[in-house]
Amino acid sequence: MNDDLILRQTDRGIATVTFNRPDALNALTIEMLTRAGDVLETLSADQSVSVVVLTGAGRAFSAGVDLKALQAAGQDVSEGNVGDALNEAARRVQHLLETMPQATIAKVNGFCFTGAVEIMLACDIIIAAEEAKFGDTHAKIGLRPTWGMTQRLPRRVGMMRARELSFTARTIDGRQAAEYGLVLEAVPLGALDEHVADLAAAIAANSSGSIAAYKDLYARSENAGLDAGLSYEAETTYAISDVKQRIGDMLARLKG
Template sequence: MLLVEKPFDGVAVVTLNRPEAMNALSKALRQALRQAMVELDADPEVKVIVLTGAGERAFTAGLDLKELSSDPLGMGAANTTDPAENPARALLATRKPIIGAINGVAITGGFEVALACDVLICSTNARFADTHARVGITPGWGLSQKLSRVIGPYRAKELSLTGNFLDARTAYEWGLANRVVEPGELMEAALTLARQMADIEADMLVGYKAMIDDGYETTLAEGLKLEHERSLAHNVEVTPEMVAARREKVQARGRSQ
């Protein structure tokens, strides 16, 4: 149902493994995802997490509608703030960077899970759709607010008020995806990026991600103040010797690129 692997130092791969159900987020899968994220966030050997879906058809089709149709209390999952039931919250509560490797469709709740990742690498098979309005469910995992902040309100309204699919290339052009690659290259691209991030010290990854996220939720003026405060608190601990020790490595990496 959920696979967790550590292909190399510093990186964990979490796979939603219900390909026969388009990796739909059943209650059991949501709870397993939450537990995995808590454990990986606490694991000192893991710096970066890659999240993907099994197969090539779907990243995840969102909530398991078949399960919901037979559970009179199931709809509570659509707007709960409990990370054990709300996978977007489970991802957002994770301090470490999460790379979404979007291998197929990310529909409705699945779209919300994708939006909770920090970086999205898409295969050419990837497609996004918000079918909340067509199903008659109001989003509760963040889509109505986060999508408009990523691609703008006009494009967000076009998607959400039609339920139309957005292909991978357009998602890239609209700023939703960081890059698009062929299906056979997806995991390699995601793991390469994860390895590059994992080369950074763990506390810097966590602190810098938090500074970007926390600042983005405020005004520019408040964000600049936040950066100044955290910069002062962190940089006072940095010595010239620490900078010198890293300088040669940084310069060599720059020349190689």
């Protein structure tokens, strides 16, 4: 497994975990998500770490699922599903982000689409660059969400806004994301690193035991009914007749 796919740096109780496929806009693969899960699992047991910051190298947090890798693997997408292996790797990352005792911050520096939005939503706090771009493009390529979009997104932006964003597959910037409640704050890209560093330091200065308790209690409050919704999203199947054509069209545009 390529360790360089995920970078890890720890400084004064703050760990930064970085998706590191900048040439592919950090598009998500099974290997990449598996490695991310391994790193997060190790950090979750590290009592010297109080805060985990998740971000991406280069111009993107992540462009979402790597469609080229999906096609190369011969994944059957006739039901709009990216497949068990990718689903399990992604859900493990989300579960760790939501349940590890450390506070988790998504630092969204650039493009953040579809599966990457679902990963981002599993973090406790999201800070974005004003220049960042967000979108739920499942419908544009004929896929359906399997990593919790339909459960977590409405909890952030409200049901009608979630429907509108998903149905239109439109792109919004960091300012709009903050306005809608998708992210906590949006700051200029040049100020993002310092802003998140200050936030992480303010959290790390407090009791790690208290933060862990807060995290569990807030999750219990917010997630009443979430488990049932996640199970329904994961287990329900759909016939989406144009998914192969739409993915093919998207890959052709990427080549062009």
